[in-house]
Amino acid sequence: xxxxxxxVDDHDAILHSITKVxxxxxxxxxxxxxxxxxxxxxxxxxxxxxxxYDLIITDLxxxxxxxxxxxxxxxxxxxxIRATDKGISIIVYSMNDQLQKVRYxxxxxxxxxxxxxxxxxxxxxTSALMDTSKGVTYLSPQIVDAMxxxxxxEILDYDITLLKLLSQGKSQEEISHHxxxxxxxxxxxxxxxxxxxxxxxxxxxxxxxxxxxxxxDLGLI
Amino acid sequence: xxxxxxxxxxxxxxxxxFISTISAQVIPRDTILHYAAKLEDPNSNKExxxxxxVFKQVQLDYxxxxxxxxxxYALVHISKAQRKIGDLNDAxxxxxxxxxxxxTQADSLRDVKKYKTIFYNQLGMLYGELKDYERSxxxxxxxxxxxxxxxxxxxxxxxxxxxxxxxxxxxxxxxxFQLAIALLDELGDTSSTTRARSLNNxxxxxxxINQEEGFATMQKALKINKREGxxxxxxxxxxxxxLAYLYTNNQEQARNYANRAYTLVLKTNNTQRLxxxxxxQLETGNYSNYQRYKVLNDSITSLQQRNRNQYAALKxxxxxxxxxxxxxxxxxxxxxxxxxxxxxLKLIFILISIILLSGGVLFYFYLRAKNRKKTxxxxxxxxxxxxxxxxxxxxxxxxxxxxRMEEQDLExxxxxxxxxxxxxxxxxxxxxxxLIAKQENFADSLQDLVHNFSNDDTRIIINGLSxxxxxxxxxxxxxxxxxxxxxxxxxxxxxxxxxxxxLRFKEQGKKxxxxxxxxxxxxxxxxxxxxxxxxxxxxxxxxxxxxESNDQNGFKAQIYV
Numbered sequence: 001x002x003x004x005x006x007x008v009d010d011h012d013a014i015l016h017s018i019t020k021v022x023x024x025x026x027x028x029x030x031x032x033x034x035x036x037x038x039x040x041x042x043x044x045x046x047x048x049x050x051x052x053y054d055l056i057i058t059d060l061x062x063x064x065x066x067x068x069x070x071x072x073x074x075x076x077x078x079x080x081i082r083a084t085d086k087g088i089s090i091i092v093y094s095m096n097d098q099l100q101k102v103r104y105x106x107x108x109x110x111x112x113x114x115x116x117x118x119x120x121x122x123x124x125x126t127s128a129l130m131d132t133s134k135g136v137t138y139l140s141p142q143i144v145d146a147m148x149x150x151x152x153x154e155i156l157d158y159d160i161t162l163l164k165l166l167s168q169g170k171s172q173e174e175i176s177h178h179x180x181x182x183x184x185x186x187x188x189x190x191x192x193x194x195x196x197x198x199x200x201x202x203x204x205x206x207x208x209x210x211x212x213x214x215x216x217d218l219g220l221i
Numbered sequence: 222x223x224x225x226x227x228x229x230x231x232x233x234x235x236x237x238x239f240i241s242t243i244s245a246q247v248i249p250r251d252t253i254l255h256y257a258a259k260l261e262d263p264n265s266n267k268e269x270x271x272x273x274x275v276f277k278q279v280q281l282d283y284x285x286x287x288x289x290x291x292x293x294y295a296l297v298h299i300s301k302a303q304r305k306i307g308d309l310n311d312a313x314x315x316x317x318x319x320x321x322x323x324x325t326q327a328d329s330l331r332d333v334k335k336y337k338t339i340f341y342n343q344l345g346m347l348y349g350e351l352k353d354y355e356r357s358x359x360x361x362x363x364x365x366x367x368x369x370x371x372x373x374x375x376x377x378x379x380x381x382x383x384x385x386x387x388x389x390x391x392x393x394x395x396x397x398f399q400l401a402i403a404l405l406d407e408l409g410d411t412s413s414t415t416r417a418r419s420l421n422n423x424x425x426x427x428x429x430i431n432q433e434e435g436f437a438t439m440q441k442a443l444k445i446n447k448r449e450g451x452x453x454x455x456x457x458x459x460x461x462x463x464l465a466y467l468y469t470n471n472q473e474q475a476r477n478y479a480n481r482a483y484t485l486v487l488k489t490n491n492t493q494r495l496x497x498x499x500x501x502q503l504e505t506g507n508y509s510n511y512q513r514y515k516v517l518n519d520s521i522t523s524l525q526q527r528n529r530n531q532y533a534a535l536k537x538x539x540x541x542x543x544x545x546x547x548x549x550x551x552x553x554x555x556x557x558x559x560x561x562x563x564x565x566l567k568l569i570f571i572l573i574s575i576i577l578l579s580g581g582v583l584f585y586f587y588l589r590a591k592n593r594k595k596t597x598x599x600x601x602x603x604x605x606x607x608x609x610x611x612x613x614x615x616x617x618x619x620x621x622x623x624x625r626m627e628e629q630d631l632e633x634x635x636x637x638x639x640x641x642x643x644x645x646x647x648x649x650x651x652x653x654x655x656l657i658a659k660q661e662n663f664a665d666s667l668q669d670l671v672h673n674f675s676n677d678d679t680r681i682i683i684n685g686l687s688x689x690x691x692x693x694x695x696x697x698x699x700x701x702x703x704x705x706x707x708x709x710x711x712x713x714x715x716x717x718x719x720x721x722x723x724l725r726f727k728e729q730g731k732k733x734x735x736x737x738x739x740x741x742x743x744x745x746x747x748x749x750x751x752x753x754x755x756x757x758x759x760x761x762x763x764x765x766x767x768x769e770s771n772d773q774n775g776f777k778a779q780i781y782v
Binding site: 016063122146153156202214219 | 403616620637641648683
C-alpha cells in the first residue's frame, strides 16, 4: 500500500471524502492542495527532501479564479509530472467520462487509475487504491470500454449479404457455396455458423428467423 | 479451339446506352450496331476493315463532342477490329489509349469498371497472340480485379485457361475451364455458346492428359453448337475433335471430323477456314483436296497483302483527316479572334461591367456565407461556454452536496438518490452541449458516443461508419451530425425503451446520409422535445432532418448533411 499521498482537488468536500477513504489504510502522510501549480511545487519539494510521494490523486477540471495559473488543468499537471517521473502512481478522479480522454490519459500519460466521480466514486476509489498498489490499472465500470471495446458494434457488408441470403431462405450450405463461387471470404461452413451466432447475439435474436426479422426492422436489409 | 469473342452482350448493352444518349451522331445508330455485331462473327477481312472505318469515324465524332466514354466505346471496337485484322501493335495502342482515357474517369462510374475489364481482357488476348503468356495472364488477372458479373468472370477464366493450353500445360488449364463452367452453372446457363467454348476447351485439355471423358465433354460442346447453329463454334469443335483423335492415334475418327469440318466450311465463303480445314484433312492422310489447297493458299496470301495495304492506306487517311480537322479548327479560331478584336472596346466595356456586377453579387453571397459561418461558430462557442459553466458551477456543487449528504447518515436515504438524479441530469446537459474532444479520428469519436449508449439492454448496430471518408466533410458539419446523433440517442434512452437500434451511414455523392431506426415505442413526438433542436442544427449547416414515429414501429430518422 502507499505511504505518501498527495490529493489535488479544488472542492473541500471532495478533498474531505477522499481523505476519509485514505484514512482506512495505514498511510503515513496525506497532503491536499487546491491548485495544480501548488501540487507540482509540493511534489518537487518532497522529491528534493527525499520523502517523495508515491501516489497522486487528481481532478482534471479546475475552476479559474483570480490566480494566474501555469498548470491550468489536471491534464497539464499529469503531463508535467510524467515528463520526468515514470514511477509515481497517478489516479484521476474526475467528472469527465469521455472515453477518448480516458484513452489518452491511460495510453499517453500512463495514468494508473481513472475513477469517475459519481455516487459510487468513494467505493471505486477504494478498489482503485487496492489495484494500483499492486500494479494493476483500474478503470471505473462505465469507462472500462475505453481501452478495449467489449464488442465491435459495427457490422460489415459481408454480414449484410449473409443476412440477405438468409432472408431468401438459403441454407448454410447454400450460403457457403454462394460465397465460394464468388471468391468471397470466409466461405467455410464453420465460419459462416460462427458469424451467424455472433450476429444473433448482436441482434438479441432467439433464432435465425428472429434474426432476419430484426435486421429487416432496422432497415439493414 | 478459340478464344471468346469477349463480352459481346456487354457491348450490345453499352452500345445502346451510348448511342441513345448522344443524338447528334453523324453515323446512324443502326449502322453502328450492325458493325458491332459483324465484328463478333465476321465473314471476311473486308467486313473488318469496313467496321474499322465506321468506328474510327465514331471515335472522331465523340472526341469532337467531348464524350470520353463514347470514345472508349468506339475504341473497344477499333481495337477488336485491329486485332482481328492482325495488326496487334495497333490494337494494343488503341487499348492503351482507351485505358488512358478511363484513368481520367472516376472508378465509381459503373461503365468505367466494365470498360476496364474489357480492355484488360483485350490486352490479355493480344499478349496471348504475341505468345507472351506471362503478360497475358497478368492482364487477365487484372481484369479480374474489377469484379463484374459471373458471365464475364467465366469468360476471363476461360481465357486464362486457354493461355495454359497454348503452352501445352493442360493440367494447369483444366481448373480454369472447370471454374468457368461452374460459374455458368451458377447463372443457370446450360446451353450458351460461351458454355460450349469452355466445354470444348476443357475436353480438349482432358484428352491431352489422357482422361477418357474428354471426348464426351467435347461432344457436349458440339451438341450445343449444332443446336445454336453457331458456325464458328461448330468449326472449332470439328477442328479440335480432329486434333484430339489424332493425338490418341484414332485415324478413322480424325478423318471423319476433318471431313465434316471441310463440308461445313464449303457452305460458307470463308477462305481462311477452308485452308485450315484442308490442312486438317492433310494431317489425317486425306490428300484429295491438295490441289485446291495450293491454289487457295496462293490467293489468300495476295488477298491478305491487299487487305493489309487497304488497311494501311486507311490508317494514313485517318491521320490525314485528323490533321485536316486540326487545321480547320485553327483557321476557325483565327477568324474568330479577328472578329473579336474588331468588337474589342465594346466587348471589353461590357465585360468589365459584367465582372463588376457579378463580383458584387458574389461578394454579397460570400459575406453572407461568412457571416453565417461566424454565427454558427459563435453559437457553438456560446453553447460550449455555458456547458462548461454548468459543469463547473452546478454539477460540481451538486456532487459536493451529494458527497456531504452521503457522509452524514441522513434519515431519509431517498434524498441522496434524488440528489444523484439531479447530478446526472446536470452532467448530461453539460455534456450535450460541450465541444467534441479534439481527436485525430472523428470515426472514433462517433464510435465512443454510440458505445456510451450501447449495453446489454439496448443493442446498437452500426453499418458503414468506417467506410465514410470523414475528412471530406467540414468540421462544422461533422460537429452537427455528432450532436444530432447524440440527441437521438439521448431521446431513445429517455423515452423509447428500445432494445435494438440500427445506424446506417452512407455517402451519397457530396452528402452524407445517416439513417436511424429503433424498435422502441415511438409514440407522438412533441415538438418541444430535443428534436426541434436537431432540425435547427441540420438546417444551420445546410443539411436535412426528417423523422417518422409511431407506436408499433418505433422511431425512424433520416439525416443528410
